[in-house]
Amino acid sequence: HYYITNNLRMYGPLLLLTTLLTTTCSPDNTTLVTLTTPHSKLQRNETSTLTLQLNEVVKEDLLFNCTPSSQDLLTIYGGQQITVKNTTNSTTVNVKTGGKGGTFYISTELLQHNAINLTIPDLEMCVVHSEKLETVIEVLGWLCFAVWSISFYPQIYQNWSRKSVVGLSFDFLGYNLLGWICYSAFNFSLLWVTPVRNQYYDAFPHGVINVQLSDFCFSFHALFITAFTILQCLCYERGGQRPSPLCLFILTAFGCGMVLMLIVATSCCITWFQYVTIFSYVKLAVTVFKYSPQVYMNFKNKSTEAVSIYQFLLDLSGGVLSLIQMGLIAYNYDDWMTFLGDFTKFGLAVLSILYDLIFITQHYILYRVPAYSRLGEERIRSESSEALLQAEEGQDSDRIISAPVDQLG
Numbered sequence: 001h002y003y004i005t006n007n008l009r010m011y012g013p014l015l016l017l018t019t020l021l022t023t024t025c026s027p028d029n030t031t032l033v034t035l036t037t038p039h040s041k042l043q044r045n046e047t048s049t050l051t052l053q054l055n056e057v058v059k060e061d062l063l064f065n066c067t068p069s070s071q072d073l074l075t076i077y078g079g080q081q082i083t084v085k086n087t088t089n090s091t092t093v094n095v096k097t098g099g100k101g102g103t104f105y106i107s108t109e110l111l112q113h114n115a116i117n118l119t120i121p122d123l124e125m126c127v128v129h130s131e132k133l134e135t136v137i138e139v140l141g142w143l144c145f146a147v148w149s150i151s152f153y154p155q156i157y158q159n160w161s162r163k164s165v166v167g168l169s170f171d172f173l174g175y176n177l178l179g180w181i182c183y184s185a186f187n188f189s190l191l192w193v194t195p196v197r198n199q200y201y202d203a204f205p206h207g208v209i210n211v212q213l214s215d216f217c218f219s220f221h222a223l224f225i226t227a228f229t230i231l232q233c234l235c236y237e238r239g240g241q242r243p244s245p246l247c248l249f250i251l252t253a254f255g256c257g258m259v260l261m262l263i264v265a266t267s268c269c270i271t272w273f274q275y276v277t278i279f280s281y282v283k284l285a286v287t288v289f290k291y292s293p294q295v296y297m298n299f300k301n302k303s304t305e306a307v308s309i310y311q312f313l314l315d316l317s318g319g320v321l322s323l324i325q326m327g328l329i330a331y332n333y334d335d336w337m338t339f340l341g342d343f344t345k346f347g348l349a350v351l352s353i354l355y356d357l358i359f360i361t362q363h364y365i366l367y368r369v370p371a372y373s374r375l376g377e378e379r380i381r382s383e384s385s386e387a388l389l390q391a392e393e394g395q396d397s398d399r400i401i402s403a404p405v406d407q408l409g
């Protein structure tokens with residue numbers, strides 16, 4: 001009860017991020033004109049179509065200007081000015097992509113001065129090297145989701161089978177909870193909050209957002225599983241373990257800091273993209289030191305019995321797959337700056353691989369036999385030696401007693 005109450009007190013304000021972003025950042029949803037294309041992702045040097053559709057009947061022809069944010073990525077045949085006849089309410093033109101990959105917007109404005117008030121959202125499009133490679137990237141993303149998600153369950157099963165969490169670091173769980181809350185908020189914002197996405201493209205023109213749907217599903221699932229593991233800590237034998245004062249101080253400081261930055265963001269001193277980026281850096285910072293308590297506890301106990309090695313083997317596989325996916329995304333979109341745009345995803349993969357290798361080394365090399373087993377083996381060997389020595393002394397005594405008197409003299 002203490003552990004849950006304390007975490008809710010610290011993290012509760014952070015859970016309001018999604019509501020605040022969607023209510024304070026969402027634009028007007030009234031759309032009278034739509035700009036569409038058969039495919040939002042096109043290959044290099046591919047010809048396609050662009051359709052400007054009026055959703056209401058007008059009494060006159062309207063003239064629009066459609067401007068791609070990058071002339072290198074898309075060319076509109078016949079020029080950027082498009083006339084929509086009042087008899088058809090739509091016009092379709094041919095377009096062709098350029099010779100390199102990237103992400104861009106097509107902005108549309110009404111050139112005529114009249115009383116018509118039109119809301120025209122920008123159209124987001126991508127140019128890739130290969131659509132087949134895009135499928136490979138998506139498959140890798142869901143493989144990462146599967147491997148990383150499965151990696152949580154061996155620990156849950158081990159806690160259940162032992163009916164004990166003795167040796168499992170509570171500090172590790174506390175840092176994990178904060179990290180997954182922040183990372184889920186970051187992924188959600190870059191996937192579905194339009195103003196945050198627009199501000200990302202302002203910071204990285206023609207770049208690609210590296211966050212995939214599989215990333216959000218994984219982070220949200222990890223948040224749920226971490227909360228469930230904390231619940232296990234409340235139900236099973238924990239040997240008097242509690243989160244350390246240092247851990248509670250760090251978590252409280254992070255929680256208060258994020259609430260303070262939320263106030264700064266709502267006052268428009270920083271952009272929403274900058275704010276959610278801070279969330280991602282919190283996750284990265286948490287990952288840097290969240291594993292340390294468990295590494296130290298393994299060292300102190302000279303054992304890795306309390307943690308499931310399968311968790312770290314699967315986590316290692318997920319980290320490698322994530323790095324491969326990021327490399328393929330960067331190549332397919334001609335955007336190697338994506339590692340900076342989503343540095344957290346790259347950093348998490350690298351840090352996970354590093355710490356997983358440390359745990360694997362502890363389990364298979366340093367502490368292959370737990371300390372208590374080594375002590376037990378030494379005790380058995382000591383007792384066996386004593387018994388053998390006593391037996392030999394007994395045999396010597398028997399020989400002396402049975403020896404002839406003249407030999408003794």
